[in-house]
Amino acid sequence: MSSAAAFAIDLAFTGAEERLIHCAEGTGAHLRLSREESWTSTLHLWLQHLIAAGGDSAPAQLQVCEEICLGLQFVDDAQISDLNGRWRNKPRATDVLSFSALEADMPADSSPSVELGDIIVSVPTAERQAIEQDHSLEQELCWLVSHGLLHLLGWDHPDESSLETMLQCQEQLVAMAGIVQSRCEINCESADEITAES
Template sequence: MNIDVIDETGALGEQELLAFEELLTYCAKQMNVPSESEMSLSFVDDEAIQSLNATYRQKNVPTDVLSFAMQETLPEDTYEAQIDEPMLLGDVVVSLDTAKRQAEEYGHSLERELSFLTVHGLLHLLGYDHMNEADEREMFKLQEALLSGYGIERTGES
């Protein structure tokens, strides 16, 4: 999978950015996403994500993660139908500022929080949502399974 990882904050090192690319690659393989697929992951500050949130969701507050899917839904049979051409999944934007606050609030590492938000964003690109309780349970269970399978436990220790 072609993944562009961008740190607009300048706070993350090259190894950290590579680790998020590897996490997304692992998750994409687990979800049977074609290797020709493309997406981006951007780390921004609260000011940047607040601007995006205001523009696209009419919520003028910072948030932790935004996903901009290129497709409305991506059922698994769509993956196979597009095997001959790159599938543009979309963009995930994570606020490093908000992630830091949430990691402290939840009592786990920043790495764990950023990983959680990254996988959460990817699942949104793949058509998962949490608009009702059943969908939320399904999405969060899948998120935890992917993180755990990759070796990132809830405590933040990997």
């Protein structure tokens, strides 16, 4: 049995195209949009925290794995609208999509690797929301990715109480990334068990 600190992150990262990056090179937002390393360390920190918290914070499979695999992609509004239409019959832009690969009732096994799924973030929508919320683009990106990650782990917000719990957890995660977070609105879409190829 591995400890929460012993797992590795296998991140399939697709950074934003240059045309979507409107921030200075070397800034936090630029690094988040273009460098896998900034997300690998942040996601490891977040997952380590959630696994250590136990309970419903993270699936049991993560307690015993050696590697956690997930995808993170930054796209434009047209691309996320296409995905939203194809998988959820909602052909409109949204800020974040989560495609979970975990089955909620899947028993823990001895596999050393666990596939979580994919998080897709619209850069133009994130930019607009950062302006609307009067905070940095880096903060918005961390907010959206943390929300997507929680969906991959089985979190949902069908009512106000569960949404409040999820938002509180996101605030903790974003603060762990070194960003002071104020309460934001979230406009996410989640899809379970996406198995067909795009």
